[in-house]
Amino acid sequence: MKRIAFVVQRCGAEVNGGAELHCREFATRLAGIYETEVLTTCAIDYLSWENYYEPGREAFAGTVIHRFPVDEARDMDEFNRYTLYIQDNLENIGRREELEWLQRQGPNSRALAQYLEQERENYDCFFFFTYLYQPFTLLPLVAEKAILMPTAHDEWPFKMKIWDDLFRLTPRFVFNTYAEREFLEQRFPEAGIEGPVIGCGIEAPGLLRPQRFRDKYALNEPFILYVGRIDIFKGCNELFADFIKLRESEKIPRKLVLMGKSVMEIPPHPDIITLGFVPDEDKWDALAAADWLINPSPFESLSLILLEAWSVATPTLVTDRCAVLVDQTRRSNGGLWYRDAAQLKAIVQEFPVLLRKQLGRQGKTFVKKNYTWEVIIEKLQGVLGQG
Numbered sequence: 363m364k365r366i367a368f369v370v371q372r373c374g375a376e377v378n379g380g381a382e383l384h385c386r387e388f389a390t391r392l393a394g395i396y397e398t399e400v401l402t403t404c405a406i407d408y409l410s411w412e413n414y415y416e417p418g419r420e421a422f423a424g425t426v427i428h429r430f431p432v433d434e435a436r437d438m439d440e441f442n443r444y445t446l447y448i449q450d451n452l453e454n455i456g457r458r459e460e461l462e463w464l465q466r467q468g469p470n471s472r473a474l475a476q477y478l479e480q481e482r483e484n485y486d487c488f489f490f491f492t493y494l495y496q497p498f499t500l501l502p503l504v505a506e507k508a509i510l511m512p513t514a515h516d517e518w519p520f521k522m523k524i525w526d527d528l529f530r531l532t533p534r535f536v537f538n539t540y541a542e543r544e545f546l547e548q549r550f551p552e553a554g555i556e557g558p559v560i561g562c563g564i565e566a567p568g569l570l571r572p573q574r575f576r577d578k579y580a581l582n583e584p585f586i587l588y589v590g591r592i593d594i595f596k597g598c599n600e601l602f603a604d605f606i607k608l609r610e611s612e613k614i615p616r617k618l619v620l621m622g623k624s625v626m627e628i629p630p631h632p633d634i635i636t637l638g639f640v641p642d643e644d645k646w647d648a649l650a651a652a653d654w655l656i657n658p659s660p661f662e663s664l665s666l667i668l669l670e671a672w673s674v675a676t677p678t679l680v681t682d683r684c685a686v687l688v689d690q691t692r693r694s695n696g697g698l699w700y701r702d703a704a705q706l707k708a709i710v711q712e713f714p715v716l717l718r719k720q721l722g723r724q725g726k727t728f729v730k731k732n733y734t735w736e737v738i739i740e741k742l743q744g745v746l747g748q749g
Contacts, residue, residue, distance in 0.1 A: 364486040365397045366746060369478075371469055371495040373402040373427050374415060379590065379622075381492040381513045384562050384666070386422075388489070391563065391735055392742060393424035400427045401477065401488075402497075403469045411436050411469035430474035441466050452521050460524040468496050478503045487746060489536075493528075494519060502531050509534045509745065511560075513663040514542055515686055520549060529553050536560050536745060538664030541689035560742060561664055563735030566673040567643065572651030575644055579637065585617040586679070586710070587652035589645060589667045590659075592624035592636075597658030597681055602629050604658075604703040608710060609633050616710075619652070621645060650674045653718070654697075654710070660684045669733050672696040672725025677718050679709065696725020 370385040377383065389398040400422075406414035412435040420427045448455060448463045478488070478500055488504045490497065492513040501508050510532045514520065529550050535557030537543040546555045576582060586605070592598050605618045606629070620628070620636045621644075628636055640648075649655060655671035660683040668678050668690060678697030680687035691697045698713070698721070700706045731737075 363397050364746065364748075365399070365484065366392065366487045366489060367485045368398065368400045368489045368491065369497050369500070370400065370402050370491040371497055372405045372408065373400045373429075374406060374420075375422070376406060381511075384511075384513075384664075385489075385491040386427075387562060388742070389425040390423040391739060392746075395739070395743070396746065398425045399485075400425060401474060402427065402429055403432050403471050403474065404429045405432050405469050409436070409438060417473070428477075430471045430477060432469045432471055434470065436466065436468050448522075449518060452518070457524055457527075460522045463522070464496060464499060464524065467494070470496050475500050475503065482507065493525065498528065501528070505531050505533060508532060509536055511536045511538065512542065512546065513538060514546055515661050515663045515684070516545060517661050526550065526553075529555070534745070536742075538562070539686050539690055540693075541686045542663045545685070558741060558745060560738060560745075561733055562666055562669070563738040564666070564669045564673045564729055564733045565735060566670065567646050570650040570674060571643075571647050575647035575651050578644070579619075579635070581617060581619065581635070581651075583615040583617050584653045585619045585635075585651075586654045586656050587619050587621070587648055587671075587676075588656050588658075589621045589649075590657070591622050592620055592626060592628065594626050595659075595661065597660055597683075598626060600681070601656065601658040602631075602634065604706050605634065606631060607703040608707045611707065612711065619648065621648065646670075646674065649676050652676055654679050656680070657687060659687070662686050665690060668694075668697070668725075669729055672722070673729045673733075675719070675722035675726040677721035677725065679706065694725050694728035696721055696728055 368385050368389045370382055372382055373386055389400050392398050404413040404415045404417055405411040411432045413432050415429050417429050417431050444466055482504045488508045490501050490510045530553050537557055537559045538561050540559050618634050621640055649671050655676050656679045657665050658681045662684050663686055665687055671678050680691055680699045682688055682699045682701050688699045691699055698709055700709055
């Protein structure tokens, strides 16, 4: 049986989003077909990288999570100052300063680097998740056996020149979306970027109880749902401003329901409801109950929450500032995109209910065709070979 290592910056039951969850799902879903292991750090917080978990191996849902200590927690004030310096001088700085930024970005683990170097002959493949964090710079240690899922999008760090070198060293790629692959082909025309678009599997519960969710949280009004980290960098500032403008011109009641950890101030408003983290069944029931699921993030490589919404026939709204989300929405025919508060208002207030429900049904068909775990595992086996 082939032995596959998945390399990612953090991993655990408490890490429930983004590339980290995506990585964990691949490792657990492929366990049994392959001998899988996640190689990661002891960090849980992506801002400080402080060690949280004990180093060593943990059995987890058929796979193993193998954690290595972070050398040093990140000084956020110093990191933010250096980041501003890099952003302000992108055209003039050299690779040394860019590498210094990536070093400060972290998480750095000498123990993880030593393990990769010492054990590379004992694995058949090293599957790296996401380009933006420090584990990616360890890829050259195992380059001949490496696969990268970049989770890339058009953001300021991608303007740095260090990626030209690192992406040339990457022999194989797997992508989340066609838009991501096209972006990387344009960004690195000399690197020969190619590989399959795979994404991630979606498995909705067999029983959905939208009314149970409404009763539990006393939500009788129509509502728009946001699920994810509540963060300026996820477009939440604009979302709040746009929603408040929408409510100023509406007479019927409507709520914006937020699920997830907040790392920014949420404006006080009677129609903005913050639930924080909720049980998984509440999330799925809320998706089924919502009029729309909204994702305002300008920076995404794949939105799993869009796929989850479509899997329960709920239509979606995305900002037109994110090419990946627009492309994902266009391919699914499961939602709409908006430019500003005026367009969001027009969609929410004027789009016919029957057409809204039709969008949801089209999204559900799209997920069944492209994003069941059976489809995803078959594609991954095409990349990794038979177990």
